Amino acid sequence: MAILIVDDAEMNAELLAEMVGQLGFNTEIAFNGQEAIDLLRAKSYDLVFMDHLMPVMDGMMAMSVIKEENLCPDIPVVMVTANDSSADGQFYLNAGFSDYMQKPFSMDQIRDLLKKHGIIKTMNIGELWDNLSAEMKGMNLDRPKKYFLFDPTFYLEVLNEYMKTDTLEGIESHLEYHDASELKSAVRSAKDTARLIGADKMADFARSMELDLEEEDEKSFAEHLKGYRQLEKKLRKIISKVKTLKHSYS
Incomplete structure (x- = not known):
């Protein structure tokens, strides 16, 4: 399974990739929304983590293109944001994101989110x-x-x-x-x-x-x-x- 991480901050992207990798998933990194769109047009992923504020194309603009071109019809796209209010979270959901995750994030948060969206199949x-x-x-x-x-x-x-x-x-x-x-x-x-x-x-x-x-x-x-x-x-x-x-x- 492969997960796309989109973040212009290299350290943030690599940290998230490392944590997701520890859960057994392959990852790929894009550093802005345009790079993410190009990748999504060429291949499929099981989930996308999308940062909000990025150069060239930010996360909101990228989501508009994703919806317009139907690039992720069955793929969860998760906004990763520093905003911490429930209103902000609802804003992202209304914009078309499947979920949102606040920075700083923990391994438990990532695991729970992947379980929530069926990326991790829960077993006893x-x-x-x-x-x-x-x-x-x-x-x-x-x-x-x-x-x-x-x-x-x-x-x-x-x-x-x-x-x-x-x-x-x-x-x-x-x-x-x-x-x-x-x-x-x-x-x-x-x-x-x-x-x-x-x-x-x-x-x-x-x-x-x-x-x-x-x-x-x-x-x-x-x-x-x-x-x-x-x-x-x-x-x-x-x-x-x-x-x-x-x-x-x-």
Whole structure:
């Protein structure tokens, strides 16, 4: 899903894009109403955040063109404004905007607004765990459910942190430099992390690597490392697809 952000203040636009991005959405930025109109003529979005006061073409003029050309027939267009009175809000609604959001805004305000307009599909905890289980084929989420106190958002945050680390790099670097003590520690850490997130098959390979190190069986270690590497590659592909589920949790 893609969201268009229209604001001439680069810092404001990037802040909103960052916050929307944290909810799992792609964003594109236009710095005035004319740029926004050009983009809306060329492609479709799921929601538009429109600033009021901008050079070249302001938000009100842009809305006039949007209505005249029917550019957003089923797309919510939200006015983002520093005005804080209910009368101002009604003014924007009368002008054709689907909603309005006051500056400064918070993550909770953005999330609530996206839920309100159906951009975020609300699910309960059980439904999200079921979706995660369906998406993460080959994973056993029974342990993560209990460990993370049945909080799917906590689990998804851990998956996000996992994507920032490289367990293979730690193993392979110590293997390259024949650092037996650190290699054992890196393999043990990989095993524990795999178990934590429910990657039981990866944990089994890591456990086999531990035994190989104890028995000094280099050939068997290389085979088990190959299996671990293949599963880890698949896991990262899976996680990259399910991360966007985090914005569906209510």
